[in-house]
């Protein structure tokens with residue numbers, strides 16, 4: 276897990292926002308390979324094992340399902356679709372790929388310039404490192420408000436709760452991609468849709484506490 280991503284994470288438990296504290300037991304380059312993220316507010320501890328940070332909590336101790344990696348061509352096509360729909364041609368920032376999208380995490384890194392990819396609940400073959408960070412999530416995206424530029428939700432992650440936490444985690448004008456069956460969450464304007472997915476953009480101002488009416492027309496008073 277990329278060290279600089281630690282500042283983007285939040286404790287998924289329902290309490291006020293706090294930064295998580297990283298305890299890196301084994302650091303390779305700028306990736307935490309073994310360690311722990313701790314929440315100073317509620318005391319929750321999230322282990323990092325083989326570079327994978329697990330936010331699911333003690334209740335879910337189930338191992339990740341071992342699956343066969345899709346072939347290279349399928350991964351390359353998936354990565355190109357994700358990069359195009361999420362507008363990842365501009366360099367920099369963090370893009371989040373959940374579930375089936377996360378299968379192409381390393382291909383997306385290869386296609387883009389200085390974009391860090393956070394793979395949430397990826398298939399088993401996706402390893403952490405080389406621009407890809409891996410996290411296992413519960414029912415919300417464990418990221419701070421306005422911390423990432425783009426998020427792709429697969430069917431398993433397109434729940435109302437997960438989608439709402441994703442909108443909150445997006446920067447203004449950040450892109451959200453979801454299956455067509457998913458209702459457009461509050462705060463997202465639809466840009467396009469086809470038979471499979473819609474893609475939308477986060478509004479400048481979203482009702483998250485003290486929101487300014489940034490999109491209001493200029494006042495000529």
Ligand SMILES: [Zn+2]
Nearest residue numbers: 286288314317
């Ligand atoms: Zn906490």
